[in-house]
Amino acid sequence: MVFSATIAIIGSQGCGKSKYINLLANTSGHPTPNGAEVNIRDTYFNIREQSGITNEDFDGYIVMFDTRSSASFDQSVQTAKTLLQQGKQVVWCGTCVDSQNRVVQWNSIKEARNTLNNVKYYDISAKSGYNRDKPFIEFIETLSNPDIKHELKIELDNDIMDLDNACNMH
16 A cells, blocks of 8 residues: 655654655655655655754654663653653654664663553664664554554553552542
């Protein structure tokens, strides 16, 4: 199925959003004033760089953090959590994974994913191109199948209701 989607890339300053968008533009499309237009697996993506959550609605969100910064990681967890609570499609990505100065380790990522309803996570690198297309392939699979999107929203709503009920019981 061929379709198009507008994806926002959100992350802290210096986490690699611009470098990743440039990589995508140079390998699969072309740059635009606010991001890039790319074609991945016959799917057109309009990618927009955002410094944080805005009132503008997107089809999906890539929430990025720099694996060399625990502050960037913590901010990304809060951003992803907020977007998921709003029922948004989120893919979470750690950047600069080929750096020898990695601070955020897998156990921290796994623990955080548990609080984020096991959101899809990918290590990516704009430097080497590692896992370059993986977040977009995930969007192709979820956004092109409305049943999956609906099931994910129901699952998220149920988790929020369970959390609300648990909080009211104590």
